[in-house]
Amino acid sequence: MTGWDDESGEAIVVQASSPVVLVTGASRGLGRGIAVSLAGAGYSIAINYASNSAAADETLELCRQAAREGTPGAVPGDRAPGANRPESTAREAPPRTDGPLAGPEFAVFQADIGAREDRERLVAEVWDRFGGIDGLVNNAGIGPAERLDITEASEESFEAVLRTNLTGPYFLTQRIVRRWLGLGENVTPEPPNRIASGGKVVFVSSISADTVSLNRGEYCVSKAGLAMTSKLWAVRLAEAGVQVYEVRPGIMETDMTKRVKAKYDELIAEGLVPQRRWGRPEDTGRLVRAILDGDLAFSSGAVIYADGGFHISRL
Secondary structure (H helix, E strand, O other), X not given: OOOEOOOOOOOOOOOOOOOEEEEOOOOOHHHHHHHHHHHHOOOEEEEEEOOOHHHHHHHHHHHHHHHHHOOOOOOOOOOOOXXXXXXXXXXOOOOOOOOOOOOOOEEEXXXXXXXXXXXXXXXXXXXXXXXXXXXXXXOOOOOOOOOOOOOOOOHHHHHHHHHHHHHHHHHHHHHHHHHHHOOOOOOOOOOOOOOOOOOEEEEEXXXXXXXXXXXXXXXXXXXXXXXXXXXXXXXXXXXXXXXXEEEEEOOEOOHHHHHHHHHHHHHHHOOOOOOOOOEOHHHHHHHHHHHHOOOOOOOOOOEEEEOOOOOOOOO
């Protein structure tokens, strides 16, 4: 499926002038908060979703609204778009021109990050649509369908969670990096050159990377693996001028936590979270925006918490 921003129905190729960020799992929750925050800062966003197309369309509209309410025509960074980009047959609406420069562009892309064929198609379609990718936010993730003690959890549940939460982002990153670096026979490098401080990769993990939950062990293992994945890519990409970060949200108010809201309302009120409130998608969105803006350009490999102080050891 090709990304849609369909108002004209005409086959038009759009070369984004602002940095392009692919946000996985952007239809709801933290992914939506990240996408909207970046859109408001002038970034073009590739909005990925797995199954809920209506929610993805809502994110698309919120991104447009955020861009209108931000600085019209603003382009983060100071490098020009790359040249010699591949052609695309994507059916797209004309680019916005409501400022001195073309404004940010937004499009929706369906892909299951846990499926190899979908990852390959996603990267190809986003590249064709925008002429490149400058930042990747690996946000897509799932919890176990049923929370069971680790003595009862199934191998099928373990494999399903790790396929989306760990295998998916690991190899999606690899796919994009290979294009950035031009790895392979007769492949021309297509580096992320629209962000002045260098390309960015963000892995959205969780406090579960080092906090035990016995009734969702597969989720904890997946996030612990993602923490190491971030370190691996940070070292591998340092010489290429690309920075990599792990963002660790805490107890966040999203669809994933609806079933346990009453439990955590009480625990938060009792001080489990020092700042005594739920985390919100916009909390993570603002943090990722600071990363993409280059505010942490000399902190590659950092683990950055968005948890209201949950991670602080206390007596």
